Amino acid sequence: VARKRLLECSFLIPIRRDRNLSDGKRHKKIAWFWLVEQLDGFGGATRAPDHEGWYFDPDTRERVPDRSRKYIVAVPRARVAALRKVLSQACAQFAQKCIYLSVAGYVEFVEGPSHETE
Amino acid sequence: MKQSDVYIDLDGREISLVHLDAEERKFLARILKRARTNPDWDAFDNWWTIAVPAFYVGRGLARNLVTRTLPWKIAQDQSGRLGLAAGLIEPDDWRGDLEQLIREKFPSRKAFCEATGLSEDMLSHVLAGRKDLSLASLTGALDRIGYRLSIVAGSDAALDAARKQKRTG
Numbered sequence: 696v697a698r699k700r701l702l703e704c705s706f707l708i709p710i711r712r713d714r715n716l717s718d719g720k721r722h723k724k725i726a727w728f729w730l731v732e733q734l735d736g737f738g739g740a741t742r743a744p745d746h747e748g749w750y751f752d753p754d755t756r757e758r759v760p761d762r763s764r765k766y767i768v769a770v771p772r773a774r775v776a777a778l779r780k781v782l783s784q785a786c787a788q789f790a791q792k793c794i795y796l797s798v799a800g801y802v803e804f805v806e807g808p809s810h811e812t813e
Numbered sequence: 814m815k816q817s818d819v820y821i822d823l824d825g826r827e828i829s830l831v832h833l834d835a836e837e838r839k840f841l842a843r844i845l846k847r848a849r850t851n852p853d854w855d856a857f858d859n860w861w862t863i864a865v866p867a868f869y870v871g872r873g874l875a876r877n878l879v880t881r882t883l884p885w886k887i888a889q890d891q892s893g894r895l896g897l898a899a900g901l902i903e904p905d906d907w908r909g910d911l912e913q914l915i916r917e918k919f920p921s922r923k924a925f926c927e928a929t930g931l932s933e934d935m936l937s938h939v940l941a942g943r944k945d946l947s948l949a950s951l952t953g954a955l956d957r958i959g960y961r962l963s964i965v966a967g968s969d970a971a972l973d974a975a976r977k978q979k980r981t982g
Binding site for chain 1: 823853855858859862863866877879880889892893896897900901902903905906908909912913916941942943
């Protein structure tokens, strides 16, 4: 039986809000609940153990250490745009400038709605 | 109502279980039992987000309605407790409650702002923790939509997390 080909998409959600956009504190449970419900619409996701890392803030040029939760979702190519849309909304929910998304190994940074219109 | 007919969530709200049938109660007991073993937060979430839909879809419920079931909400609450205990979630405050109210009772933030008279810009800053609302503004806005502020006892998990944070922070 031919099955629809799925792309492995993974993304990182820092466990703290951006300290320039917001207050740098840990998220409230409601933000995580929101994400789980959004991902349920994609048939589910797998959460991998926390990832520690750092990045350079594009606005302040500062080195920012961060700890993120990794999510892995298998989606058909036609639904990748829908996942990007969820992650764009997630930028607002989790107070992030952008979210790291890997689609079948190709990395992109999804920005929030306000950044997109700038 | 028997004690076993009520679940009290992290926010101290009572969730009535009287309408759950025997199978659902058994399944809910499984969820609570697993959560009591203090599993890793990720592992628990990976489990219940599959187990709850599998249970209800198996009973013929449409997939998109699973998130409205009580076991989903209770598993979510247990996840919140584990995240708090692990120090990975910020204990809730009035901002979280406000956000939840908007999400559950209004189609959008815009609709909430229209009903309460708050500006969208102000709400966005408040929810992001950048600005505060005065007590008078908050009570006035809530009054317009039939809600009021109240002082409640903190849940054990939230208090424990806060104490832990105080000790380490």
